[in-house]
Amino acid sequence: MKIKSVTPFILHVPVTGGQIADSTHTVSNWGVVGAQIQTESGITGYGFTGTHAHLPSDQLITRCIETCHAPLLIGEDASDINRLWHKLARNPALQWVGRAGITTLAHAAIDVALWDIKAKAAAQPLWKLLGGQVRDKVRAYNTDIGWLSIPDAQLVAGAQRAVADGFTGIKIKVGSTVERDLRRLALVRQAIGPDVTLAIDGNGKWNLATCQRFCRAAEALDVYWFEEPLWYDDVKGHAQLARVTSIPVALGEQLYTTDAFAEFFAQQAIAWVQPDVTRMAGITEVLRVCDTAHSFRLPVAPHAGDMSQVHVHLAYAHPACEVLEYIPWIKDCFTEPADVVDGHFKLPQLPGAGTTPTASAWEKYRQVTA
Numbered sequence: 369m370k371i372k373s374v375t376p377f378i379l380h381v382p383v384t385g386g387q388i389a390d391s392t393h394t395v396s397n398w399g400v401v402g403a404q405i406q407t408e409s410g411i412t413g414y415g416f417t418g419t420h421a422h423l424p425s426d427q428l429i430t431r432c433i434e435t436c437h438a439p440l441l442i443g444e445d446a447s448d449i450n451r452l453w454h455k456l457a458r459n460p461a462l463q464w465v466g467r468a469g470i471t472t473l474a475h476a477a478i479d480v481a482l483w484d485i486k487a488k489a490a491a492q493p494l495w496k497l498l499g500g501q502v503r504d505k506v507r508a509y510n511t512d513i514g515w516l517s518i519p520d521a522q523l524v525a526g527a528q529r530a531v532a533d534g535f536t537g538i539k540i541k542v543g544s545t546v547e548r549d550l551r552r553l554a555l556v557r558q559a560i561g562p563d564v565t566l567a568i569d570g571n572g573k574w575n576l577a578t579c580q581r582f583c584r585a586a587e588a589l590d591v592y593w594f595e596e597p598l599w600y601d602d603v604k605g606h607a608q609l610a611r612v613t614s615i616p617v618a619l620g621e622q623l624y625t626t627d628a629f630a631e632f633f634a635q636q637a638i639a640w641v642q643p644d645v646t647r648m649a650g651i652t653e654v655l656r657v658c659d660t661a662h663s664f665r666l667p668v669a670p671h672a673g674d675m676s677q678v679h680v681h682l683a684y685a686h687p688a689c690e691v692l693e694y695i696p697w698i699k700d701c702f703t704e705p706a707d708v709v710d711g712h713f714k715l716p717q718l719p720g721a722g723t724t725p726t727a728s729a730w731e732k733y734r735q736v737t738a
């Protein structure tokens with residue numbers, strides 16, 4: 369399966385309601401920025417990272433794919449995923465300028481595309497190649513009802529609608545003011561009752577003192593996890609917060625490497641582990657984090673930079689993955705959307721990694737890559 373071509377692409381897909389915000393980001397489109405890899409045997413694979421659809425930085429990623437990664441891949445055997453992972457990650461010139469950031473996001477797209485090719489060549493959905501199904505169902509939790517930009521009444525209505533639709537888990541954003549966020553959390557808990565898991569996500573906005581104050585009051589509301597309470601890289605802060613609150617600390621969506629996760633494990637600063645195949649260098653690197661999490665008996669809840677198109681395969685196959693994020697922005701752009709029925713993700717059936725775009729999405733959302 370010789371690699372014949374590596375072609376970058378960018379799709380910008382509108383989010384629900386035209387615009388959403390968390391504590392640090394305002395987003396109108398989701399960026400699907402990736403690589404199409406063609407083999408001489410005729411199989412085409414797709415992989416992508418997830419961005420805020422900021423075209424200039426998206427084009428840094430596609431340029432890295434086109435001018436730095438493609439020359440390292442052309443002529444190689446696409447099925448040599450482990451060797452090619454190291455060839456890209458340990459390339460002396462690229463690790464000098466990268467190791468995290470643009471080069472890793474580009475690498476994520478490449479690694480996922482190679483897994484897509486491998487699964488298509490085997491005529492199997494990716495989860496079968498990852499060892500097969502370990503659970504009957506993957507529970508979904510809904511993030512799309514909980515943005516910070518949604519007014520209180522609409523937030524409550526959205527949470528109730530999600531529960532009526534069958535979701536047994538939701539997540540709402542925090543990180544505005546302690547008073548506003550506590551009010552909203554209490555309103556939602558009251559509206560959904562005690563049986564639905566309710567997580568919160570601060571997107572790294574607050575400091576330790578604010579988190580401690582918030583947690584003291586929030587503990588009574590049965591919070592499933594507090595995601596990214598503090599700045600992403602602050603290991604000792606998360607460790608300190610974890611020691612003083614009973615609310616489990618979740619993080620990982622902004623971490624690029626196994627080494628970054630290793631520090632959080634070592635300091636017992638993490639209770640829910642949230643790697644992302646679009647942030648780390650693909651499935652290959654995320655599997656390492658999932659295995660390590662499992663060795664500490666910590667649950668994994670992958671972050672959906674891919675809007676769960678790829679992670680649904682991982683979650684069906686890996687014993688550590690207990691629950692998976694649902695945000696429906698881009699699912700209809702793919703030949704097999706990551707759909708949720710009765711609060712659980714459907715088991716993918718088509719060969720591949722769930723990353724093949726439809727012809728209409730390709731036509732409608734395509735942006736120039738340079």
Ligand code: 0YR
Pocket residue numbers: 390393395511569571621671672
């Ligand atoms: C907006 N999920 C997240 C949105 C999401 C972000 O940037 O994508 O809130 O990535 O934190 O858990």
Ligand code: MG
Pocket residue numbers: 569571595596621671
């Ligand atoms: Mg998050």
